[in-house]
Amino acid sequence: MNRKQFLWLLALVVVLGGAAWWSYRQEGRSWQRSSVTTQARLLPDLPVNDVAHVRIRQATNELNLVRKDGLWRVRERGDYPANFRQISDWIVKASELKAVQVEEIGPSQLGRLSLLPPGPETNTATLVEFLDASGKRLGGLLLGKTQNRAPATGLSGGSDDAFPVGRWVMTLAATNRAVMIADSLSNLEARPEQWINKDFFKVERPKLIRVEFPEVTNSWAIRREKETDPWQFVDARPDETLDTSKATSATSGLSWPSFLDVLPPDTPPEQVGLDRPVKVHVETFDDFFYDLTVGTKTNQAYHLRVAVSANLPEQRTPGENEKPEDKERLDKEFKEKRDKLAEKLAQEKKLEGWIYKVSTWTFDNLLKPRAEMLSQPAAPEPDQTTTNTVSAATSRPPDTANGTGEEWTRIPELE
Numbered sequence: 112m113n114r115k116q117f118l119w120l121l122a123l124v125v126v127l128g129g130a131a132w133w134s135y136r137q138e139g140r141s142w143q144r145s146s147v148t149t150q151a152r153l154l155p156d157l158p159v160n161d162v163a164h165v166r167i168r169q170a171t172n173e174l175n176l177v178r179k180d181g182l183w184r185v186r187e188r189g190d191y192p193a194n195f196r197q198i199s200d201w202i203v204k205a206s207e208l209k210a211v212q213v214e215e216i217g218p219s220q221l222g223r224l225s226l227l228p229p230g231p232e233t234n235t236a237t238l239v240e241f242l243d244a245s246g247k248r249l250g251g252l253l254l255g256k257t258q259n260r261a262p263a264t265g266l267s268g269g270s271d272d273a274f275p276v277g278r279w280v281m282t283l284a285a286t287n288r289a290v291m292i293a294d295s296l297s298n299l300e301a302r303p304e305q306w307i308n309k310d311f312f313k314v315e316r317p318k319l320i321r322v323e324f325p326e327v328t329n330s331w332a333i334r335r336e337k338e339t340d341p342w343q344f345v346d347a348r349p350d351e352t353l354d355t356s357k358a359t360s361a362t363s364g365l366s367w368p369s370f371l372d373v374l375p376p377d378t379p380p381e382q383v384g385l386d387r388p389v390k391v392h393v394e395t396f397d398d399f400f401y402d403l404t405v406g407t408k409t410n411q412a413y414h415l416r417v418a419v420s421a422n423l424p425e426q427r428t429p430g431e432n433e434k435p436e437d438k439e440r441l442d443k444e445f446k447e448k449r450d451k452l453a454e455k456l457a458q459e460k461k462l463e464g465w466i467y468k469v470s471t472w473t474f475d476n477l478l479k480p481r482a483e484m485l486s487q488p489a490a491p492e493p494d495q496t497t498t499n500t501v502s503a504a505t506s507r508p509p510d511t512a513n514g515t516g517e518e519w520t521r522i523p524e525l526e
């Protein structure tokens with residue numbers, strides 16, 4: 112090896128060694144930065160008690176949850192009450208989110224992690240902002256790509272079997288740093304129907320149900336005198352018998368109804384089938400009265416309005432020869448029951464004025480026309496006399512009939 116070759120080799124060693132040393136230093140610095148931010152809270156200074164407005168932007172949709180008059184409300188649903196527990200739990204969760212992985216990224220890499228600003232384009236993030244009552248932003252997050260994981264060994268392991276385990280996010284204060292969190296936040300969407308308060312009315316101990324159709328001949332009513340009695344048709348005609356199983360099915364949907372969405376009170380009636388409604392009146396043994404106005408079925412759902420009233424006595428009428436110790440106990444039970452019913456009435460009165468979208472299963476069995484509430488008559492049994500005659504005719508020996516329905520005349524045999 113001559114001197115020139117030796118110098119070239121020495122220079123190459125120096126260059127490679129320097130590159131290795133620089134790479135090592137960079138990895139060390141990156142590790143040090145990550146170790147500082149990993150397991151740190153993303154929004155450590157978020158004042159959860161001051162949050163009065165949560166704004167969610169997803170693609171071209173926007174949702175505003177606003178605290179107003181002491182209640183959380185959904186602005187996109189005419190300020191209908193929102194689910195307080197759901198919102199408060201999310202605000203607390205956001206303040207406690209921690210990083211499990213950190214990646215320094217540039218603007219060109221935002222699309223790879225779906226962290227582009229919300230808009231009609233693809234690979235955009237969901238923007239969540241927390242504001243105070245004056246509209247000042249207290250903090251915010253960009254929610255990007257979901258991180259999925261294949262199932263454990265032994266399962267199919269296909270792409271369809273993967274399940275979310277985390278999500279890439281970015282704080283609005285550090286737009287050059289993507290953070291992985293150990294929560295997919297899959298339910299955080301700008302869909303108003305997911306955030307409204309779903310408390311609804313509940314018919315308990317019904318004693319009378321009347322269903323009035325626009326076509327009067329389809330209307331019907333059922334009643335029972337005691338809670339343990341079977342349902343009976345009101346003003347049944349002699350040829351009508353109520354199918355008790357259908358009556359039970361018709362009332363079961365009212366015992367725990369639910370709704371999917373809510374519309375503003377000023378929605379045009381013809382838009383939701385309320386211009387020619389079916390009217391349902393329900394009375395209970397607790398003297399509650401429900402009047403439901405139900406529109407025609409559209410897109411596998413009904414739209415309805417609710418009106419609730421009740422007759423709640425202020426005092427209990429004592430029984431004859433009632434003992435003092437019994438009176439005290441019965442008065443206490445009466446007051447507790449009345450207070451509970453009064454609370455129920457106050458809650459259900461808040462439902463009035465709105466238009467609710469309910470699933471068909473709640474009302475399909477209730478909104479049957481009169482003819483479909485009747486027991487179907489059993490098929491008549493065949494006439495036994497006719498059956499015997501036919502049997503005798505078909506069992507006759509072949510040589511006794513001439514094919515025209517007349518018998519052959521048998522000629523006596525000659526001796």
